[in-house]
Every structure is written in structure tokens, then in C-alpha cells.
Amino acid sequence: MCDHIYRERAHLVAHLAAIYPSVLVSDPDEPDAPTVVTVWLPTGPAGWHVRPRDLHLFDHVPPGDNHYDGYSTEEKYRRLDEATKQLADIRSGRS
Numbered sequence: 289m290c291d292h293i294y295r296e297r298a299h300l301v302a303h304l305a306a307i308y309p310s311v312l313v314s315d316p317d318e319p320d321a322p323t324v325v326t327v328w329l330p331t332g333p334a335g336w337h338v339r340p341r342d343l344h345l346f347d348h349v350p351p352g353d354n355h356y357d358g359y360s361t362e363e364k365y366r367r368l369d370e371a372t373k374q375l376a377d378i379r380s381g382r383s
Contacts, residue, residue, distance in 0.1 A: 298342035301325055311352025326355060329371040333357060334364045
């Protein structure tokens with residue numbers, strides 16, 4: 289993925305992390321992006337690796353424990369899509 293796309297994604301994940309409970313977790317097995325932001329969506333946890341240059345976007349997120357439950361990338365985005373639908377339904381009065 290291109291650097292600018294990682295940066296754009298980091299901005300969006302930082303926004304999610306400001307809305308939902310979140311923690312920063314170390315992942316030493318990923319040298320290019322050694323930090324994971326875990327966001328607790330209403331549909332389950334979801335995590336994204338963050339590059340060091342974008343960590344300042346997550347100053348509002350405390351360090352914490354890894355609660356990775358084995359989800360795949362597909363499951364992560366299914367959870368995000370379902371949480372988005374739930375929030376959209378609430379805001380439109382369809383909840």
C-alpha cells in the first residue's frame with residue numbers, strides 16, 4: 289500500500305478510536321508498522337497497524353492489552369460494516 293494511503297487510513301482509524309474505546313498494542317513482528325490500534329466496535333474488536341510517523345494521530349489512545357480474537361481481515365471489515373449500519377440506523381431513526 290502506498291504511503292499516502294496508509295496515512296489516509298491512519299486518519300480514519302484515529303477518528304474511529306476517538307468514537308469507540310481503543311488501545312495501542314505493540315506488534316514486534318511487524319517492523320514497518322509495529323503498533324496496532326485496537327478499536328472496540330459494538331460488533332467486536334478490530335485492529336489496524338499504524339506506522340511510526342502516524343502515531344501522533346493516536347495521542348488520545350492509551351496503551352493497553354491485545355485482545356485479538358483471531359478475526360480475519362474479512363471479519364474485521366464485516367464488523368466495521370455492521371457497526372456502520374447500526375450507527376446509520378440509529379441516526380436515521382430506524383433503530
